[in-house]
Amino acid sequence: xxxxxxxxxxxxxxxxxxxxxxxxxxxxxxxxxxxxxxxxxxxxxxxxxxxxxxxxxxxxxxxxxxxxxxxxxxxxxxxxxxxxxxxxxxxxxxxxxxxxxxxxxxxxxxxxxxxxxxxxxxxxxxxxxxxxxxxxxxxxxxxxxxxxxxxxxxxxxxxxxxxxxxxxxxxxxxxxxxxxxxxxxxxxxxxxxxxxxxxxxxxxxxxxxxxxxxxxxxxxxxxxxxxxxxxxxxxxxxxxxxxxxxxxxxxxxxxxxxxxxxxxxxxxxxxxxxxxxxxxxxxxxxxxxxxxxxxxxxxxxxxxxxxxxxxxxxxxxxxxxxxxxxxxxxxxxxxxxxxxxxxxxxxxxxxxxxxxxxxxxxxxxxxxxxx
Amino acid sequence: xxxxxxxxxxxxxxxxxxxxxxxxxxxxxxxxxxxxxxxxxxxxxxxxxxxxxxxxxxxxxxxxxxxxxxxxxxxxxxxxxxxxxxxxxxxxxxxxxxxxxxxxxxxxxxxxxxxxxxxxxxxxxxxxxxxxxxxxxxxxxxxxxxxxxxxxxxxxxxxxxxxxxxxxxxxxxxxxxxxxxxxxxxxxxxxxxxxxxxxxxxxxxxxxxxxxxxxxxxxxxxxxxxxxxxxxxxxxxxxxxxxxxxxxxxxxxxxxxxxxxxxxxxxxxxxxxxxxxxxxxxxxxxxxxxxxxxxxxxxxxxxxxxxxxxxxxxxxxxxxxxxxxxxxxxxxxxxxxxxxxxxxxxxxxxxxxxxxxxxxxxxxxxxxxxxxxxxxxxxxxxxxxxxxxxxxxxxxxxxxxxxxxxx
Numbered sequence: 081x082x083x084x085x086x087x088x089x090x091x092x093x094x095x096x097x098x099x100x101x102x103x104x105x106x107x108x109x110x111x112x113x114x115x116x117x118x119x120x121x122x123x124x125x126x127x128x129x130x131x132x133x134x135x136x137x138x139x140x141x142x143x144x145x146x147x148x149x150x151x152x153x154x155x156x157x158x159x160x161x162x163x164x165x166x167x168x169x170x171x172x173x174x175x176x177x178x179x180x181x182x183x184x185x186x187x188x189x190x191x192x193x194x195x196x197x198x199x200x201x202x203x204x205x206x207x208x209x210x211x212x213x214x215x216x217x218x219x220x221x222x223x224x225x226x227x228x229x230x231x232x233x234x235x236x237x238x239x240x241x242x243x244x245x246x247x248x249x250x251x252x253x254x255x256x257x258x259x260x261x262x263x264x265x266x267x268x269x270x271x272x273x274x275x276x277x278x279x280x281x282x283x284x285x286x287x288x289x290x291x292x293x294x295x296x297x298x299x300x301x302x303x304x305x306x307x308x309x310x311x312x313x314x315x316x317x318x319x320x321x322x323x324x325x326x327x328x329x330x331x332x333x334x335x336x337x338x339x340x341x342x343x344x345x346x347x348x349x350x351x352x353x354x355x356x357x358x359x360x361x362x363x364x365x366x367x368x369x370x371x372x373x374x375x376x377x378x379x380x381x382x383x384x385x386x387x388x389x390x391x392x393x394x395x396x397x398x399x400x401x402x403x404x405x406x407x408x409x410x411x412x413x414x415x416x417x418x419x420x421x422x423x424x425x426x427x428x429x430x431x432x433x434x435x436x437x438x439x440x441x442x443x444x445x446x447x448x449x450x451x
Numbered sequence: 452x453x454x455x456x457x458x459x460x461x462x463x464x465x466x467x468x469x470x471x472x473x474x475x476x477x478x479x480x481x482x483x484x485x486x487x488x489x490x491x492x493x494x495x496x497x498x499x500x501x502x503x504x505x506x507x508x509x510x511x512x513x514x515x516x517x518x519x520x521x522x523x524x525x526x527x528x529x530x531x532x533x534x535x536x537x538x539x540x541x542x543x544x545x546x547x548x549x550x551x552x553x554x555x556x557x558x559x560x561x562x563x564x565x566x567x568x569x570x571x572x573x574x575x576x577x578x579x580x581x582x583x584x585x586x587x588x589x590x591x592x593x594x595x596x597x598x599x600x601x602x603x604x605x606x607x608x609x610x611x612x613x614x615x616x617x618x619x620x621x622x623x624x625x626x627x628x629x630x631x632x633x634x635x636x637x638x639x640x641x642x643x644x645x646x647x648x649x650x651x652x653x654x655x656x657x658x659x660x661x662x663x664x665x666x667x668x669x670x671x672x673x674x675x676x677x678x679x680x681x682x683x684x685x686x687x688x689x690x691x692x693x694x695x696x697x698x699x700x701x702x703x704x705x706x707x708x709x710x711x712x713x714x715x716x717x718x719x720x721x722x723x724x725x726x727x728x729x730x731x732x733x734x735x736x737x738x739x740x741x742x743x744x745x746x747x748x749x750x751x752x753x754x755x756x757x758x759x760x761x762x763x764x765x766x767x768x769x770x771x772x773x774x775x776x777x778x779x780x781x782x783x784x785x786x787x788x789x790x791x792x793x794x795x796x797x798x799x800x801x802x803x804x805x806x807x808x809x810x811x812x813x814x815x816x817x818x819x820x821x822x823x824x825x826x827x828x829x830x831x832x833x834x835x836x837x838x839x840x841x842x843x844x845x846x847x848x849x850x851x852x853x854x855x856x857x858x
Contacts, residue, residue: 081752086452332839344843356770357770360746360770361742361750362746367753
């Protein structure tokens, strides 16, 4: 039984934590939060690229480090802990993973080295409005290799150089790679619950579209991409949830009310014990997801769903209750609680809400346990 | 990250499997499969324990010198898994070998250890733990059973409660008050006692579930020798902490239906919008239960990993019972409600799955209390894992006899 980070992976994780403590202090996060013109921190992005993290799981032949997915999970956990204001998930968990899994050799050669070098930011453009996109409602379309339609919201769409777009071609849904710096693309930055991450509306009017993966398989491909991303996002959520518990604990140990520290009151202790329980459930499910992702196990759909559900629940709970433990201070702009509260919403919404993943999980269980 | 045994672990598992295959078959041939709680069941359990002890598979982590296996914690886990697969696990020895005998080994004289440890390992004698009292559940140190010195003996009077297995046990360890003038934690002393003594009376407790699996134990002028004392006079609380440290390892997972059975039930039940399994509210709950069950399963794997690496497991295993007990209650109630008016029936020949959900519904409240209530377990996580302050103790410096008491 070897169901934990290895010593090497722990070392990588510790180094990542030190690096982010030095380069991604709350002031860096707040720099993006308080400046509507910035959707990410370019300095941190370059530094992360120099560390090799963008290409951590990209094979060496494409200038990556060729590490496993568990290493990437360790990095993700630390990024989540630091609420890093960079388009890492969209670029690494989504674009790089999708191209590695579904791209042609030419697409891999064209895209992966640019990601590893920090020259290309990615994004996933699926949503077209409130609610979930369904095959019958999908309106973006590709005709003669040209894409038209509107995608809203697109996480990191304003910073990205390349999008993976879900669109119909000849009446069948497919996925398409679109160069966002070419003609026929307009990106508008939008306001969101989490201003430390970029969100945009992308309008396509005859943009050149290059199909990714099999024709007609758009929705299946999106799900496959999200299965992989969900595990990595779960680690970001887990890192955030653990940090919320730490912040709550530190504050409660220093805050006096009624003549003693509030950390001594059972209502507070039990609230933090509840956070701990949820975080451990999330960690165990996330580890299983990491294993399934790393070895490309057939269990990945259920493992990813369980990891995402547990991590979404843990981060939501820890982030909202951490505000409460901090009392009135927790409700101020100046205390960091809301950075996590906001990020917990961003991470829960960005790859399908927990409700959708619960339905997916039960559907998978039904298949597995069919009577 | 993987789920594979190391080469040494795989070799041990192989050896254990081979031994179990041969010996489980021989054991079944000799004893059949008697019904739980019958004398035949107990005889089979004792025979199996003796067979294991003979091969070094009883108390695997204990030194061979006291009858153990001289092995490692991970070997103990591996054997436990294989034993469960072989379908020959008995619960009678868990508390004695998990909590009581380790306390005896830590505090008794060499003579006492020589007399008792080996017979316990071989299953010849069974031990119980007598701590809880009507006036001391979560607050065990508030217990009132008295031991009074009489010459070189002690005389014990009082009552214990919720003693698992008291009626079939041969010996027990009992925590009693020897000084009412000291504050409550400082006036306690631990003894081992003979459960067959005529001054010890066991009365079954009629539980809310209808069963009678636990006991009240009454002591009326029970005379014990001073040599039966475990630890110094007045040091009983420290001794009890050693016993309780072993409790979390000894108290196993819960039995009863899991999410698979609820799913199977819901597949066959009709609701207002078709099968209950197609109901969205039900599906969301099912997903949460699955995620929690998986969370506990992989948390155990993390604990095993620490053991496998020769490390001390982290505190993560402390989440187990809080989740398992609460989830058992919620699942049972959802399953019962899904049956509609029919859910009220408890006749196993009528109720789905032989009324397993109805039984589980009535058992769950007890599971949320046994081995630490939800609230105590959360205190433990808060204090021992998160390092938060202990509760304010208004009785810490008060002589026991002056402590306020209610019912």
